[in-house]
Amino acid sequence: MLTRLAFGVLWLFHFLPLGALAAVGNFAGSVGYRLARARRHVGRVNLALCFPDMPAREREQLLKRHFRAFGRSVFERGVTFWGSKKRIRDTVRVEGIENYLPLRGEPVIIFAPHFVGIDMAAARLATEYRACAMYARQSNRVADEMLARGRNRFGNVVLFPRDEGLLPALRAVKEGLPFLYLPDMDLGAPHSIFIPFFAGTAATTTGLSVIARVTRAKVLPFIVEQFPGSQGYVVRIHPPLEDFPSASAEADTRRMNAYIEARILEMPEQYHWLHKRFKTRPPGEMDVYARKSGGAA
Secondary structure, three states, X not given: OHHHHHHHHHHHHOOXXXXXXXXXXXXXXXXXXXXXXXXXXXXXXXXXXXXXXXXXXXXXXXXXXXXXXXXHHHHHHHHHHHOOHHHHHHHEEEEOHHHOHHHOOOOEEEEOOOEOOHHHHHHHHHOOOOEEEEEOOOOOHHHHHHHHHHHOOOOOEEEEEHHHOOHHHHHHHHOOOOEEEOOOOOOOHHHEEEEEEOXXXXXXXXXXXXXXXHHOOEEEEEEEEEOOHHHOEEEEEOOOOOOOOOXXXXXXXXXXXXXXXXXXXXXXXXXXXXOOOOOOOOOOXXXXXXXXXXXXX
């Protein structure tokens, strides 16, 4: 019932002009910062691990800005679920499409880090171009159905459940279907190596290197930026990474993280800091998200 109500609210708000919708989302994000204690804690831990030299007050201000940007992206997601193709295209501009068009029909990986506008950017891509992606099944049936339907409204996206493994996606890439891949999440030790992410050490999947090697695909970075109010978003498709993959999956993965770090520093409040990026720890290390007795929320 609550899930249907939440989607009903998004449906109602999607009729608002983009500037008004952004204002509502910013306000919701500010409220979320105060009420979502668990996520606020995760964000604080992530920022402290990544930027230990940044004064705590600056990190807290950064976290507040992130909550606003994230809240806005949640409310604007209604546009991707119910907005017309024209509205989605007006909301999200595309730069660098010339880096992709010559590669159509060839194996391509669209390397997309977790910035708050990634769903908006993926929806914009789907209004014109075919692609495939992996998704995590939701435990809530209504949410799972709504998210799947929203991500493939225009019939251009092939979705592969993550729990079915990589093989279906690999086949699709080899057949020339671009693969929208978000590798900057903690997928657990069996799928990862421990390498630096800013000042912290994060379990990081080598999937980008492995998939590129197996499929002989070109890797195109796909970066989305959120602009104030009615200015919407811009997605930038960068040129293919040169000399990628190399002979070393670890070297490739370190290079991937370094690339993500550079983009984060350009717009730090827009990276998804509320994910437990450091949940999986090297042997012998404690859970960094465990709350200390009597600690502040």
